[in-house]
Structure formats: C-alpha cells, structure tokens
Amino acid sequence: MYNVLIADDHAIVRSGIAYLIDKQPTFQVVGQTANGTDTYMRVEQGDIDILIMDLSMPPGESGLITAQRIHEHYPLVRMIILSMHEEQEYINKAIHNGAMSYVLKSSPDSEILRALTQVSNGENYIDENITLTKKDLSQINSDGVDVNLTGYNSLSKREREVFPLVALGYTNKEIAAKLFISTKTVEAHKANIVRKLKLETRADLVRYAIHHHLIDI
Structure with a gap:
C-alpha cells in the first residue's frame, strides 16, 4: 500500500x-x-x-x-x-x-x-x-534551467522554510509557532537570510522573492 x-x-x-x-x-x-x-x-x-x-x-x-x-x-x-x-x-x-x-x-x-x-x-x-x-x-537535463539563485541556494534548510514566511509578512511569533522554533531562532534565521542575499529591508526581500518566482501571492 x-x-x-x-x-x-x-x-x-x-x-x-x-x-x-x-x-x-x-x-x-x-x-x-x-x-x-x-x-x-x-x-x-x-x-x-x-x-x-x-x-x-x-x-x-x-x-x-x-x-x-x-x-x-x-x-x-x-x-x-x-x-x-x-x-x-x-x-x-x-x-x-x-x-x-x-x-x-x-x-x-x-x-x-x-x-x-x-x-x-x-x-x-x-x-x-x-x-x-x-x-x-x-x-x-541542463543546470541552466533555473535562474541564477546563488544567494538563495546558499540558505540552509531551515532558512529556506523561514524565507517565504518572512516575505509574506508573518511576524516572528507566527513563524516560530508555525515551524515549532523560538522567536530568537527566527530572528537569527532572518538575519542570516538578509546577509546571505545581501538585502537591507523586508521590501527588498519581497521583491527578490517575487522576481525569482520563489513565492506565490
């Protein structure tokens, strides 16, 4: 079965x-x-x-x-x-x-x-x-079928889970509850995401996510 x-x-x-x-x-x-x-x-x-x-x-x-x-x-x-x-x-x-x-x-x-x-x-x-x-x-079969997502691909497994929730406007508390982690851990992941993607604001993150088709709104 x-x-x-x-x-x-x-x-x-x-x-x-x-x-x-x-x-x-x-x-x-x-x-x-x-x-x-x-x-x-x-x-x-x-x-x-x-x-x-x-x-x-x-x-x-x-x-x-x-x-x-x-x-x-x-x-x-x-x-x-x-x-x-x-x-x-x-x-x-x-x-x-x-x-x-x-x-x-x-x-x-x-x-x-x-x-x-x-x-x-x-x-x-x-x-x-x-x-x-x-x-x-x-x-x-080509490695070039996807857009260049060097920054995104450097994110850890957990950071990739946090990323779309941040882009969609979830609060740290909401993300923590959804992923069963602490708010401090969420804050650490968000800081790593911004650093790795070389972004400054959530608006930048949203634009990045939409431009690279990482989220559906």
Whole structure:
C-alpha cells in the first residue's frame, strides 16, 4: 500500500483527488496540505511515498521551490505535479526540480491514475496532452534551467522554510509557532537570510522573492 499526500490550496480539489485515490486498492491518502511550507513539514514526518502537488498555492512558497527542496532532502518521495499551468517553462522546471510526473488539471481522472501507477513502479509519466521536444529534454537535463539563485541556494534548510514566511509578512511569533522554533531562532534565521542575499529591508526581500518566482501571492 502506497501512502499519498495531496497538496493543493483548494479544499474541494483535495477532496476530489482523495476520493478518487482511496477507491484504488494499492493507494491510500494519509494527508492533505494547502501550502508549500505545510507540505514540506508533512513530508518530513517520513511516511509519504507519493506526493501529488499543485504548483500554485498562494499565498506561500512556489511549488517549484517546494518540489526542489523535497527532492533534495527526501529523494525517495515520488512527486506528481497536478497543475493548471500548461506553459512549457513550468513543466520543464518541475521535472528538472525532481518531479517524476506532470499532469494537467484539465485532463481526465485517468491521467492521475496512470501517473500513480507509473511512479509507483519507479517510472516517469507525462500527461498525454503534453509533448516534450528534444529542446525541452535538453533544458530539463541542463543546470541552466533555473535562474541564477546563488544567494538563495546558499540558505540552509531551515532558512529556506523561514524565507517565504518572512516575505509574506508573518511576524516572528507566527513563524516560530508555525515551524515549532523560538522567536530568537527566527530572528537569527532572518538575519542570516538578509546577509546571505545581501538585502537591507523586508521590501527588498519581497521583491527578490517575487522576481525569482520563489513565492506565490
């Protein structure tokens, strides 16, 4: 039995996917989340085999960044992106960042079921309505598919969790409660983030986050 986590900012979408999956004999939904931060923290608990995730879950971290972080730290979690974004840039970046499958929300339920079957067998699956060209494959396999995020990539695991919450305007107390850390620890992480990104104000941080597509507002 494969444990599945569903991440989408719309409750009705999560419920519909969960209903579909729970009817399958070898898959069970064990959790639902509505943003990137909560999704990562749920994966941290260690019992997720397959993640079905939207790319846009505002307000919060971009799903592309969440996918990248999960793939870096939990590479055994098999990710299926279920998105309304049909633009090739999103598809290429999602796969580059570790997704094994990309399915369009406009596609029939059968596409999700095919994706589940394929990734559970350790195989990639791309929606039948998506065509990957040689150029796309080259971009997916290239180190240059992402914008230059030298500063962001130097952030620690915890700093990357704090970053989108700061950008979205959460207070130190709110961030501490959400991440189960002290306010002093939050302050230390914020100072490190500003220093590493060479920023001066929260407004600078917000502009940086939006410019590099690190958050969805």
